Amino acid sequence: MMETIYDIAVIGGGVNGCGIARDAAGRGAKVLLLEQGDLASGTSSASTKLIHGGLRYLEHYEFGLVREALSERERLWAIAPHIIWPMRFVLPHVKGLRPRWLLRLGLFLYDHIGGRRALPATQSVDLHKHPAGKALKPGYGPAFVYSDGWVDDARLVVLNARDAADRGATILPRTPVTAMEREGEGWLIHTPHQSFQARAVVNAAGPAVLDLLNLSGENTAKKMRLVRGSHIVVPxxxxxxxxxxxxxxxxxxxxxxxxxxxxxLIGTTDRDHHGPLKDVKASEEEIAYLCDAANAYFERQIGPGDVVWTYSGVRPLIDEGTGKPEAATRGYSFDLDEDAQGRAPILSVFGGKITTYRHLAKDAVEKLKGHVPGLSGKDWTADAPLPGGDFPIDGIEALKAEIAGSYRFLSPATVDRVARAYGTQARLWLSDAQSPTMLGQDFGHGLTKAEVDYLVTREWACTAEDILWRRTKLGLRLDAAQVAGLKAYLGE
Known part of the structure; x- marks a missing residue:
């Protein structure tokens, strides 16, 4: 028997869906989030892991998108300084490609249209003298160094979900929607084991946004272009x-x-994707393409045999009829459909990029105000830290020192990893441990029973893959026997 009627059911557990769930829950709505797999198991954990304006989008005259993304960089850094931090990027000038004046103009715009405050400005450097020149082949001299940000993308998703849950949202990964229809003044949403009622639905299914619309019997004039981006990781x-x-x-x-x-980490490619959305993988051609691209610049040459890991994601881009995949807009838009009586809305999210997820979520929730009685309040997520991020943007080293001082048995590598992953919430599972044995079984490289139990009970992890490739990146380090031990503990 269904007793709970949710104000909003968000379908899709990527960064947009979790961001919308967090925003709406913080405004007083009763929120349900349904995801067919693990949180961030699709596109949102397969990004290039950058919080950036998108310098190359200036070439496609996407000034509004770049400005919006640039304005979000320092805002996101401030609310999640454990999983987001600044990074300096070296852009060498190459004869015969984009002229130096064009690069300088683009970087001038990049520095000035997005409200940059804390990030350092662009500099001109000589790679004959700069540290970044040592790894490159001879012949590279003039270059520019500019600022953007790094993000642990999968943890960004999970932390948004965690904060949404802490504000009252119900988060249900591994709960695929099998059918949905309007019923009375709301929606009836079916899953394999349970049905749910909601006054409004947010379709944040990413690459499957049109599939979900078809499932609900709704139509849209929008077309999606699915573009696969692949990355390789090498020593x-x-x-x-x-x-x-x-x-x-x-x-x-x-x-x-x-x-x-x-x-x-080397990436990314842009290839139109026409296959299934499950188990998206880099093709041999994409791997070779990225190796060849790196070999044109780096002194140390690599081949497919040097690749220790690849990952790929499908970007759900709005199809505007552009030719090359890389020219398709990274902007976002919404469709808000209601029935003839103005009831039971469904809001579908099209496009978007990880840097603008918070802004997208704010816009989505604003569109539902007036349609959902439980929604109230104004934009609040711009200044509210994500779980573990309640410390200054320049405070990560102090946090590491505090953790190292309190838990002297942790290796420097584990201290760094723990601080970057959990921030001030690391103590929730480190607790009052005074020795490694107090954290329980060690599965390898500092991953202990205490941490695994925390990830299962607080972060919805169920499998070794959830833990090793999304909640952490220890899949790069654990050997087969250690992975088997973790699987055995989890009951896989």
């Missing part, structure tokens, strides 16, 4: 903290980014 190609923004002769760009201390 570290350089030992400095700078990332690289590289140009390719085909007109595209790619990034090479320091990753998890011992690795380099």
């Amino acid at each position: 570290r190609l350089f030992d400095h903290p700078y990332a690289y923004f590289f140009q390719i002769p085909d007109g595209r760009i790619f990034f090479a980014i320091p990753y998890q201390q011992d690795f380099t």
